[in-house]
Amino acid sequence: xxRALASSFIALSVAMGSAYAADTIxxxxxxxxxxxxxxxxxxxxxxxxxLAEQINASGGVIGKKLEILGLDNxxxxxxxxVQAQKAIDQGAHFLTQGNGSSVGAALTDFAVKNNDRNPxxxxxxxxxxxxxxxxxxxxxxxxxxxxxANSDIKMQALTNYMKDKPNIKKVYLINxxxxxxxxxxxxxxxxxxxxxxxxxxxxxxxxxxxxxxxxAPYVAKIKASGADTVITGNWGQDIALLLKAAxxxxxxxxxxxxxxxxxxxxxxxxxxxxxxxxxAIVEGVPNDEPAETQKIEQEFRTKxxxxxxxxxxxxxxxxxxxxxxxxxxxxxxxxxAKLEGMxxxxxxxxxxxxxxxxHQFFQDMYIANLGPLPAGAKFDEEGTGWxxxxxxxxxxxxxxxxxxxxxxRPS
Amino acid sequence: MxxxxxxxxxxxxxxxxxxxxxxxxxxxxxxxxxxxxFAHASFYMLGAYFGFEISRRIGFWPxxxxxxxxxxxxxxxxxxxxxxxxxxxxxxxxLLFTFGLAFVIEEVVQMIWGKLPVDYRVPPSLDFTxxxxxxxxxxxxxxxxxxxxxxxxxxxxxxxxxxxxxLIIQASLTHPNTVAMLGHDxxxxxxxxxxxxxxLAGLAGVIAGPAFVTQPAMAALLGxxxxxxxxxxxxxxxxxxxxxxxxxxxxxxxxxxxxxxxxDIFGASAADWFGDLGTVTVAQIAPIIPYFLLVLVxxxxxxxxxxxxxx
Numbered sequence: 001x002x003r004a005l006a007s008s009f010i011a012l013s014v015a016m017g018s019a020y021a022a023d024t025i026x027x028x029x030x031x032x033x034x035x036x037x038x039x040x041x042x043x044x045x046x047x048x049x050x051l052a053e054q055i056n057a058s059g060g061v062i063g064k065k066l067e068i069l070g071l072d073n074x075x076x077x078x079x080x081x082v083q084a085q086k087a088i089d090q091g092a093h094f095l096t097q098g099n100g101s102s103v104g105a106a107l108t109d110f111a112v113k114n115n116d117r118n119p120x121x122x123x124x125x126x127x128x129x130x131x132x133x134x135x136x137x138x139x140x141x142x143x144x145x146x147x148x149a150n151s152d153i154k155m156q157a158l159t160n161y162m163k164d165k166p167n168i169k170k171v172y173l174i175n176x177x178x179x180x181x182x183x184x185x186x187x188x189x190x191x192x193x194x195x196x197x198x199x200x201x202x203x204x205x206x207x208x209x210x211x212x213x214x215x216a217p218y219v220a221k222i223k224a225s226g227a228d229t230v231i232t233g234n235w236g237q238d239i240a241l242l243l244k245a246a247x248x249x250x251x252x253x254x255x256x257x258x259x260x261x262x263x264x265x266x267x268x269x270x271x272x273x274x275x276x277x278x279x280a281i282v283e284g285v286p287n288d289e290p291a292e293t294q295k296i297e298q299e300f301r302t303k304x305x306x307x308x309x310x311x312x313x314x315x316x317x318x319x320x321x322x323x324x325x326x327x328x329x330x331x332x333x334x335x336x337a338k339l340e341g342m343x344x345x346x347x348x349x350x351x352x353x354x355x356x357x358x359h360q361f362f363q364d365m366y367i368a369n370l371g372p373l374p375a376g377a378k379f380d381e382e383g384t385g386w387x388x389x390x391x392x393x394x395x396x397x398x399x400x401x402x403x404x405x406x407x408x409r410p411s
Numbered sequence: 412m413x414x415x416x417x418x419x420x421x422x423x424x425x426x427x428x429x430x431x432x433x434x435x436x437x438x439x440x441x442x443x444x445x446x447x448x449f450a451h452a453s454f455y456m457l458g459a460y461f462g463f464e465i466s467r468r469i470g471f472w473p474x475x476x477x478x479x480x481x482x483x484x485x486x487x488x489x490x491x492x493x494x495x496x497x498x499x500x501x502x503x504x505x506l507l508f509t510f511g512l513a514f515v516i517e518e519v520v521q522m523i524w525g526k527l528p529v530d531y532r533v534p535p536s537l538d539f540t541x542x543x544x545x546x547x548x549x550x551x552x553x554x555x556x557x558x559x560x561x562x563x564x565x566x567x568x569x570x571x572x573x574x575x576x577x578l579i580i581q582a583s584l585t586h587p588n589t590v591a592m593l594g595h596d597x598x599x600x601x602x603x604x605x606x607x608x609x610x611l612a613g614l615a616g617v618i619a620g621p622a623f624v625t626q627p628a629m630a631a632l633l634g635x636x637x638x639x640x641x642x643x644x645x646x647x648x649x650x651x652x653x654x655x656x657x658x659x660x661x662x663x664x665x666x667x668x669x670x671x672x673x674x675d676i677f678g679a680s681a682a683d684w685f686g687d688l689g690t691v692t693v694a695q696i697a698p699i700i701p702y703f704l705l706v707l708v709x710x711x712x713x714x715x716x717x718x719x720x721x722x
Contacts, residue, residue, distance in 0.1 A: 034526040035628050042527055072526075177695060203670075208698050213623035213632065216422045216553075217667040221694075223547050224415035224668075237528070237624060249418075250540070250548035 024067040025060075025330045027052070027094045027126075027320075028087030030080050030107070033072035036210030037099050037236045039263040040309075044098060044128075045070045047310050050300060051317040061321045062328060075099060075210060077106035084110050088121055093332050094320065098129025098148070098310075099236065100209075101180040108135060111143040115332070115410075122332040126320065128313050131258075132180045136358040140405035143332070145339055145359045147312040147319075151183045151233065151258075152401055153365070154281045157394045158231070158256050159191040161279070161367050168254065170202045172227035174218060176238055177206040184233035184258070202227050210236055215245035222251060229254045240264030247272035255279065261309060261388065266370055266381035275371035275386070283348065284311030285368045285390045286379035290349040297379065307381060311347035315361065319344050319354070333410060352396060358405035365399055367392040414545040419664045425553055427660025428560030432615035433633070434640040434652040435567060436608025442584045442646055444601055445502055446494065449509040452634035453516035454609040458482045458616025459625045460524055463531040471534035479614040486609025490602045513630065521627045528626040556618050563611065564653070571649065580604060639705045645718025654716060659701050666697035 029048050032041035045068070052066040060066065069087055073080035080103045084095055097107055107125050115122040127135065127146040131154065136146055149157075162168055173188055175181030185204060192199050202225040205218060212218075219242070222230060230253050234242055239259050246253075247268050255278040260269065269278045286297050286307060300308045308314075323338035324330050341356040352363035368388040373380060380387040437451045461481050465474035489512065497508045532538075533552045541551040571577035583590045583600060591597045623629070640659055644651030670692050708715060 034521070036626075038526050038626075039528060206695050207667075211632065211698065213629070214422075214426070217419060217664045220415055220418035220422065220547070221668050223418075224412070241624065248548070248550045248553075250543070250546075 023063075024065045025094075025324065026067050026069055026087070026090060026092035027096055027317075028069045028071055028084070028090075028092040030071045030073050030083045030087065030095055030097045030103075031099050032075040032236075033070060035074050036238070037075040039240070040236045041072075041075075041099055043263065043304075043306055043309060044313065046304050046306070047300075047308070047313040048096065048317065050303070051314060055317070055321055061324045062330070064330070066317075066321070073097070073103060075103065077103050080106055081110050084114075084123075088114065088118075088123055092123065093330050093335075094124050094126055096126040096128060096316070098127065100178075101130040101132030101135065101183075102178050104130030104132065104135055105139060105179065108139060108141060108144045112141050115143055124332045124336055126316055128310060128316050130180075132183055134179070134183075136360040137404045140358050140403070140407060142336060142359075142407060142409050145336070145354065145361070147316045147361045149281075149283065149363070149365055149399055150360060150401075151180060152187050153399045154258055155184065155187040155191055156401065157365050157367060157392075157399065158279070158281050159188070159195050160394070161392050162192075162229075162256060163195045165254075168196070168199060168229045170200050170225070170227045170229065172203040172205070172222050172225055172230045172253075173201065174203070174205040174207070174222070174230060174232050174234070174242070176209040176234055178209050181206060181209075181233055184231075188231050207238075210238060212238065212241065215242045216249065218242070219245045219249045219251055222246075222253070223249060227253055229256065231256045233258045235259040235262060237264070240268060243268035243272065243278075253277070257281075260370065261307070261381065263306075264382075266384050266386060269370050270382075270384040270386055276369045276389075277371075279367055279369045279391065280388070282311075282366050282368055282388070283346070283363055284308075285348075285366050285388050287373070287377040287387055288366075288390050289347070293347055293349065294378065296347075301379070307379070312361075312363075314347040315344060315352060315363070350396065355400075355403075357407060358403040359407075360403065362396040362399055364396050365394045366390050367394075414547065415668050417544060418547060418549075419668050420661070421549065421553075423661035423664035424657060425557050425560075425660070426664060427657035428557060428564070429615055429619050430633075430636065430640055430660055431653055431656035432560055432563060433612045433637055434644070434656050435564075435649060436611040437637055438641045438644065438646070438649065438652040439580070439584070439604050440608045441641060443580070443587060443604055444494075444498075444505075446505045446509065447638070448608075449506070449634070450489075450512040450516060451509075451608070451612055452630040452637060453513045454482050454486055454612040455616040455619070455633060456520060456627070456630040457485065457516065458613030459531065459620030459629065460520055460529070460616075461613065462617030462620050463524075463529050463625055466531070466534070471536075475614075475617055478617045479610045482613025482616070483606045483610030486613075487602050487606030489609075490605035494605070495598060495602075513634070517627055517630060524627075526627055528624045531620045531625040533621045552622060556622060559614070559618050563614065567611075567649070636701055639701045641715075642705055643708050643715055645715025648715070648717040651715055651717030659704070662700055662704070663697055666700050667694050669693040 029045050031044055032038050048068045052068050056065045071083040073083050097103055104127055111123055111125040125144045129148045131148050131151040133150045133152045173185045175184050239262055243265055257280050260278050260280045297308045319342055323335045326338040327334035339354055343353045346352040346363045350364040352361055354361050368390050370386050370388055373387045377387055433455055440448050458478055461478035462474045465478050497504045537552045537555050539551050540548040541554045542549055571581060579595055640655045641652055644655030
């Protein structure tokens with residue numbers, strides 16, 4: 001026993017020694033690489049790895065290489081904190097995460113406490129997809145930055161679009177039972193009431209997060225409610241399986257979603273044979289990307305066989321690289337100071353900016369629907385022959401919502 | 412209303428029958444050997460992965476036969492070379508053995524097939540709409556699952572009631588010691604039952620894989636519900652396992668369809684009495700209802716609905 005302890009101490013100190021001597025900039029990717037969230041978590045990791053490769057191939061940042069540490073948090077907040085600690089012990093200055101606002105809330109608290117207690121081992125939490133508004137409002141802090149439009153912004157854009165659709169009469173809400181799903185349903189109710197008081201809400205469902213393997217009972221309920229439109233913030237397997245069950249039951253409704261583009265979504269939509277009736281609110285549409293971005297899209301698709309889902313990850317990684325260059329250091333505090341208020345030409349070519357008040361990134365948002373592509377369009381989804389088509393654009397300035405954030409900056 | 416009742420019943424019976432395919436083997440093993448086999452759902456997962464692997468090489472129909480047999484062989488080997496050795500040391504080591512085995516199987520599956528769900532699809536020959544009712548379609552594949560599950564149930568009944576092997580198994584369920592004293596080779600019966608039970612779970616996996624999701628977490632998602640089934644059904648009772656499977660399948664599916672909450676029954680004042688609990692709908696607590704049932708049964712009737720003995 002004593003020998004085992006001693007040898008593990010030696011192993012540990014060797015590992016730590018090498019970590020601190022490293023001349024790489026480590027970004028710890030803490031997201032589900034197993035379980036119900038893995039189908040999106042794996043693809044997210046590929047985005048980061050690929051972008052890091054691109055930057056490293058052109059010389060890295062301030063003479064250092066970017067290195068992505070892929071850490072599996074099983075979509076579990078507790079597990080995420082263990083992984084975050086592991087990342088810090090390995091010398092990471094940057095944590096990035098996106099799947100699950102419950103995880104996001106845990107990580108942002110962790111970053112604050114850690115940075116308070118260990119001024120020499122501070123970290124930034126770079127959030128690319130946890131969209132619970134609270135993270136840039138009541139729970140905002142100096143160490144957190146968010147690149148995805150928050151849930152309220154997305155719902156604002158969706159309902160602005162739905163407002164002018166007279167065929168929407170009965171709406172069904174189905175969401176995951178946790179903080180994010182809750183914020184989607186309350187905002188949807190609130191905004192629909194203000195913009196379309198005539199619309200009737202015929203169902204308001206909350207189901208367990210990433211645990212359902214057969215949505216048939218839920219779809220039967222949607223069907224029975226007589227809804228003509230479904231609004232959902234579901235992601236990961238929860239959206240793919242929901243759409244799959246709807247296809248099996250022959251459910252004919254319009255879908256207003258946040259993440260219908262995720263793994264398995266387009267395949268199920270094609271199977272349902274409901275062209276142009278599934279909408280998603282996104283920050284990028286492959287066929288409307290500027291030419292130089294389409295080159296990236298093509299390279300990524302050729303290499304990994306999947307769509308470049310996360311334009312926001314591109315924005316995040318390149319803005320981080322820029323901030324490190326500007327600060328000429330990868331110290332979290334210095335980098336954060338440079339990120340605040342930074343302006344950036346986004347993946348889609350528009351101008352985006354990191355609002356200083358709450359560390360929320362604003363960019364043009366697109367409402368797109370999935371259906372047969374017009375001639376000349378290059379990119380379909382999951383080999384279905386169908387692709388996303390832009391239906392509406394919301395300018396970055398118009399997505400701004402007020403924040404309650406009172407940012408506490410370290411002196 | 413009629414529509415949702417019809418489809419909830421269909422979905423509930425289907426889910427219940429899949430549960431029974433697993434619970435039947437589990438309850439046989441539990442009653443005969445006294446082993447609560449924590450790895451039983453892992454055999455279901457193995458069935459799904461074997462089915463996936465075989466069906467992409469030689470097709471779905473051969474997989475339907477071959478995969479359960481392979482899983483059965485794995486199960487028999489586990490009993491012969493693992494469980495039988497541990498058996499000497501009593502029930503707790505046996506329990507720990509199966510507990511560990513479940514994790515080992517999950518890890519092995521992840522190593523071979525990865526952590527992502529595999530693309531196990533409904534075979535094209537079954538990929539059509541079975542019928543349309545109230546403007547809702549029902550996939551043929553689910554009818555096929557139902558047919559397989561019912562076929563298996565009938566076969567099991569015949570084997571247990573009409574054959575000599577069945578008689579011995581039934582006798583071992585209630586009087587294991589007496590059967591041994593009569594000169595039957597109880598260890599071999601154990602191995603055969605363990606193997607057959609695993610094969611049934613494997614068969615459930617092969618047919619459930621394409622309908623649900625074939626992923627490394629599928630065993631862990633289904634495992635706990637199985638224990639509810641055998642406890643509620645009662646130890647040593649196949650009929651109990653059958654009734655409990657259907658009951659839980661239907662309860663879970665119908666609970667999803669119900670929107671009522673305490674606030675609807677007691678009026679707006681429920682919020683004052685129950686706090687947040689007052690506004691939670693039945694649909695929201697659907698996943699925990701089986702466990703609530705488990706606790707109730709253990710308190711009120713520890714032998715389960717149809718159970719005859721306690722150990």
